[in-house]
Amino acid sequence: MMEKLLNTLKIDALVVGGGIAGMQSALDLADQGYQVAMVEKEASIGGKMIALSKVFPTLDCCSCITTPKMSAVAHHENIHLFTYCEVQSVEENTNGFKTTVLQKPRYLDADACTGCRMCEYVCPIDLRNPFDLNMGATRAVRVPFSTAVPQIAVLDMENCILCGKCEKACPVGCIDFSQQPKLFTLQTDTIILATGFETTKRDAKKEYGAGELHNVIDGLMMERLLAPTGPYGRIIRPGDGKEPDSIAYVQCAGSRDKTLGVEYCSRVCCMYAIKQAMLISGSLPLADITIYYMDIRAFGKGYEQFFQNARAMGVEFVRGKVAKITQDDHQNPVVRFESTDNGSKVSERTHDLVVLSTGMLPSYDTKPVYRIPAGDDGFVYVPEPNSAPCVTDREGIFVTGAAAGPMDIVDSIVMAGAAAMESAAYMSEKQDQAEIHEQAEESEMEVAHV
Amino acid sequence: MSESTNPKKKEEKDEEVRIGVYTCYCGGNISDAVDCEHVKKVMTDLPNVVVSRTDMSMCSDAGQALIEKDIKEKGINRVIVGACAPSLHEQTFRGTVARAGLNPYLYHHVGLREQDSWVSHGDYRGATCKALNLMTAGVAKTRLLAPLEPIRLEAEKHALVIGGGVAGLRTALDTARRGIQVTLIEKSPFLGGRMAQLGKVFPTDEDACATLDKLIQKVASHPKVTIFTQAEVTGVSGYVGDYQIKILQQSRGINNDIAEAVLDADMxxxxxAFNYGLTERKVIYKAYPGCYPPTPAVDWAHYNGEPIIVNGQPTIFYNKPKNFDLKVGAIVVATGFKPYEPRAGExxxxxxxxxxxLPQLIRYLELDKTTRTLTxxxxxxxxIALIHCVGSRDTEGVHEPQADGQVNNYCSRVCCTATLHMANExxxxxxxxxxxxxxxxIRTYGRGHETYYQKALEGMVRFLRYRGIERPEVVAAPEGDTHPVLVRAKDSLSQGEEMEVAADLVVLAVGMMPTQVDELVQMLKISRGVDRFLAEVHPKLRPVETAVNGVILAGTAQGPMTIQExxxxASAAAVKVAVLLGQGEVQLDPFVAYVDPEKCDGNGACIEVCKYEDAIxxxxxxxxxxxVKRAVVTPANCAGCGGCVSACPNRAIDIQGWTLDQYDAMVDAIALDLWDLMEVPA
Amino acid sequence: MATRVDPTLLKEMKKYGAVGVEKCFNCGNCTAICPLTSDEYAFPRNMIRMVQIGNTEKLTQSLDPWLCYYCGDCSATCPKGAEPGETMMAARRWLTAKYDISGHGARLYTSSKATWKAIVGYALIPLILLVIFHVSRTLGLHNYGDIVTDRVDINAFAPTMWVWAIVLIDFTLLGGRLLRNVINMFQLTMGTKSGKETIPLSVYIAELKTLLTHAFTQKRWLDCGEDRSRWIKHLFLVTGYGTMLVLIVGLLWWFQTDEIYPIYHPQRWLGYYAAIVLLYTSGEALIGRIQKKGEALKFSHHSDWLFPAFLFVGTLTGILLHAFRYAGWAWPTYIIYTIHAMILIAMLDTEVGIGKWTHMLYRPLAVYFQAVKVRAEEYNKKTAAALAAAN
Amino acid sequence: MAENKKHKPKILILATISGGYAGADSVGQLHTDYPTNTYILPVLCPCIFPEEFYLRCFEQGIDAILVMYSGTDSPYKGGPERTAVMINQTYPLMKERGIDTRRLRLAAICTVCTKPFLKEVTQMDTLLKGIGFVRDEMTIPEAVQ
Amino acid sequence: MNKKVEARARAEKMKQLRKEHKVTVKRTQGLLKEQKRIHRDICLTIRDTPKTIPEIAEVMEMPSHEVLWHITALKKYDVVAEEGMCGEYVLYTRAEEEA
Incomplete structure (x- = not known):
């Protein structure tokens, strides 16, 4: 299939990671005529962004921005998409980089699958859906989510009883339980790392209930609750299905906290909390929303106005770090905090639902495979951020998006363009040099002839 | 250049019109305020409509696949989608339609989100009825759509970059590295912009000038870059791929042979201004010792024309401004920012x-880098007292407006880190x-920025937190006080107690304001946001492009940014230039005038009103x-304004894709009273 | 009028052992995590803020530092590593010094060199007195106390009544100093110096039981979230120390005897009990500090070492004294007696009224004062309401 | 909003893509409500419309027309001027037919002119509440329905 | 005949595969058994009257968050449907068409 095609094609750039940054870089390269290979470890591209509800500060629906890009990536004649694949090793050679990629088995023939989901409907195993942060349900064989690209099912062998029902149900007979992992290689001139980020684990802080309190959720979970395709189809709390009347946001629940080993600011949490607050007050107009914060970092274009609008809409902002979250007899989370702004009183307030504004953590260590070190914060090290924000300390390999530190979508997209520029310029210059070299050789030969 | 495509139109009109109508939920953005299912139902019954569907998000791959499938399987030959604003996804769906083998201009987009669901909260029935009228109008137009071919134009592989600051330099370099000719123009006599005025910069504490110099060297030595300093754009015409630019350049006034001597002369x-008025300079000057170009320049605005003794010779310097033209395919606006200038008494x-x-203090400290005592x-x-948010985050009606009557309600993004960086220094x-x-x-949001806050705390910088509406006040200390000025604020961290700091120096962390480029904005027809910075099309979909095809933004002209950002x-802007011009050809929408030779009687009314050279x-x-005489349109020269259309007494001329017939049909549909169709449970 | 920010206090407080207080960005986590805080007591952030702003006046008037038992939750959960618990500790040191009018305490807290000098100075007092005593005897100025070497006769080496007299004199002086400091504390914290509304005596009397319970039990400590072992150990320490203090200061004539009483005699077992408790608790405290065990022992200001070290060495020398006497070694007994006396005097003189020792008075007083304030506020409200009703 | 039950006078907005239409989008992005009897059609430049077009609109039952052009920001040479000419020529024709000339208005709206946009729309809506449907005042030359 | 051979080969292959994935298959089978029981019980509980999550949890003596998850799964695959609200809680009932 694809590999054969690749042998005949010269691939110019490899983009690792199919999130918004990776997609934008790939598109910007492909639009210039470069052949791009994209490797994504999940079964669909779209990254973290595709799971979000609406985005700040425009409040337009997130999938309206992501899905067209996903679609463009999938359909672009210069982009070759490899999902459910992981990069195993990278070797440098005279032509650039030889990358060995592992194709994880989907246990079905990806070329034949039409994404009809018949297999999913017959599968007897209900599993927690990772796309919904384990709040919703899915099956052991499934299309990852409704807008997945490619629309191909994937079978989770870890949770399969091999009953064979899917095999029988599949109209094209593409299920193959005996599929094995496969390795293939890609030869490229340059690599762009767009490996993205992870979020703070919900159980990271014992003062916040160590993940044991079911009505204390994290920001990404709230995104799913707000998304029209969310697990419950409405905003109810995961502890007992109650529609919350009073919702609290705990800012810096994973950032700017030495006890968690994360001293940096995660950059997006203030804005996503404010955005979610605005969305909630749209769906649950009577709900009280409180945001406990230390500094509101509404720094971007239009962000400050967004923050002021939220304030004007009645979202309550309380300055003070929540020290402790416990739970009352009705599973209602109780937050304890000092309001440092107003008379410095210590208070305990009961809410129906608490959202931890968890921060961004590096998701991938580039050291073993790419021999690129991490900075103090664990994100990919960039030696000259003010001159070359996408250039790593290994020539020919570039970094973009949240792999290079916490970043919001706007900044990721801009940086993705910059990474595409850097790698394109790197390739142009390499080619120019090769031509100069060739010319020099030719002229030498001429001299020799004479 | 393509021919006008009207001959084709006739033939295809005969074919049966089969319309597919798609109403998007937009993930709730539309369906929350509009009954999309009802819209779908009503659309099904309209003439020529073959399918009518809804989807959670039409623009998703699955949604697009739906349209493609209908085109292929149901023989749909016109498509209309009701979704977000056309500026966002009209192109996406044109692409979808094209992929399915249909002419992309057989697609029509109706904005149901920005112009209906988002502006009609609490009026579900009204919004739904409005959607019905708009969609019906859309279908009416769709019925009359004709296939069109985009106009292909050869693109000049040459870009103009306006502004020689770090963003402009970077865009120029990157564009040139991709093999595209670049002309960089800078208004002042020296390159470097605002970055040259900085000392050490975060997050690396590197020397700004050293970093900048490296970049300037690369740009100046690149064979594909031409630099003009003291140059300004005075005229713009044309369109993407083929812009004609008029440039006016002042004389430098100094020959290299006297470059050294002139600086020593008395004058x-x-x-x-480079030192924000802290010092004086001669009228013939270099901005700073290592500036580029190294030749001194005459400050024509201040030079009085009197002779100056150079090498013992009285010399008079003459400015002979030069006008010249450029042909470029794309324009990058990197006109940068200026620091907010507080009004007197603020x-x-x-x-x-x-x-x-703060910028003044930075210059002051740069003037004598070695001193260990600050005076x-x-x-x-x-x-030393530092005050944040001067000229930023102001609220209309609460804070006094600045000198120009404006109120900057935005956050200037860099001042927090810059101020803490200064505190540490x-x-x-x-x-x-x-x-x-x-x-x-404290908004130290960026990578490595929080470290400066940490360091400042460790360095025992005392932080006092005021609340937005209660800004600090700075007053002269009463006679006999230990210090000359007092800064007072209600410290919210001390239960709102009024605190007072006795200071010898008060530093205002001023925000960023866009450089005044009104004329350029007007010439380029680009737009500004409410913050008066230049506006991009969409912060996520097209973050560095303006609404004008071929005009691209780079750097702080667009909004406050750090150097890194x-x-x-700038690189992202360069990539757009490369995409646009790299292929040597650009495509334009075919929305230009065409003449129906059967109706035209050659009266020439159209030519009379047309303001475009060689268009008709x-x-x-x-x-x-x-x-007989008949009017003929040259598509590449026609802008598609339609002035000729209203002038023609015979309705013989029209704009492709926007015909008067289509408007008539839409008006008819809008005039329909559809309330009867609303008798459904809301 | 606006309070002027005073940058010196923070620097001063660092000398008193505040570490990291400058790093605090006032998030309020410490105050909210503290199990003892409520609407009435909000610390440690307020305390930190006073230090950062340099509000010396407010800090001097504050009782809050004494209401903290240093469980360390605030320091353990501080997102900035600002060590709020240690700031509270430093504030206690600072306040102890502030209450001391002589300024002696301040010198000892801010300089380890001054502390050493004081220790040596005070320790020399008993030595010099003994030397004078024996030299004057050999000069024939008096005929008390020949040094007996064939058996142990402490009362001959250092006659009990003389020693007791000196101890009592010293203790009276120290007591005077302590009383003066307590009055000073009262004036500073209860606002009598700032001319605020005075609290009626009845309120003071009504809350007396708070003073007594807290003085003996440190009950408030139990509200801390940690386990009770620290409280229990501390309680034991208090009983052991109290016993020893009573034995030496109050009952020296009964305690310092040459006759060895039978084991069931209270003089024997009281002494043993006190010795064991003191040796164990002070030893554990020292080891804890060396190992930096737990939040409360992570940082040790030089003044923190002093009290447990004195107790430990004092107890050790006391035990040795007892052992030598038991063994009948005359000279070693006299020498160790001298050393023991030197240590105890040095301890008393550097601790009572100015050192950490003093917290055993200040802390219950502070709890008491705080309770008085709360009651007074209620009282005032009531009277105001009654007045309003009458009108 | 119970009053929505019935058909209300309709406002047609002809908005330039480079100006008014984008301005309307900006209003949408701010989620500011305005009446639903407003129908915006994008135009490249309203100079395309001859006088008959406007008259026909009224005849068809459009009760008011707001032409939101780009004014001096127009990307088209001569477009704004020509638009103004066409509209000025329409007014006397409206009078002839007994149509209140306030039903046709020309306004310059830029891409971020959210406040002017809302002002225009609400003003027109208020006006229509007072003067009602166009059909009720029109003297229709030919017999139409 | 040919079909039979194929079926046998397939059965053999599945057997082999089940052996290969012994651990996960066994664990998942246990999970499935439990899940089936719970689903049956939930359906039984809400057969006659629609109930809220806390009500179902009380009847089944199960933590409410687990009940919610099972309901979510049943709802996604159309076994259970929402039927109005009871105060702040959603009422769940059997879906009309049984899966």
């Missing part, structure tokens, strides 16, 4: 000698000083053996 002095600025802006206004400085260089910092929120934005000509053609 009048003026306040040095925090004591210009009234108390001890009050300075200001003749006094040793022991206590002061702490390091002058360890005995006490530093106080008045803030509302400016550089990234009268030609003699032979019809039925008779030589």
């Amino acid at each position: 009048p002095k003026v306040p040095d 925090y004591g600025y210009k009234e108390l000698p001890e009050v300075v802006t 200001w206004a003749g006094r040793a400085v022991n206590d 002061l702490r390091e260089r002058f360890p005995d000083t006490n530093i106080y910092d008045f803030y509302e929120d 400016s550089v990234a934005a 000509k009268m030609e003699t053609v032979t019809i039925n053996g008779k030589d």
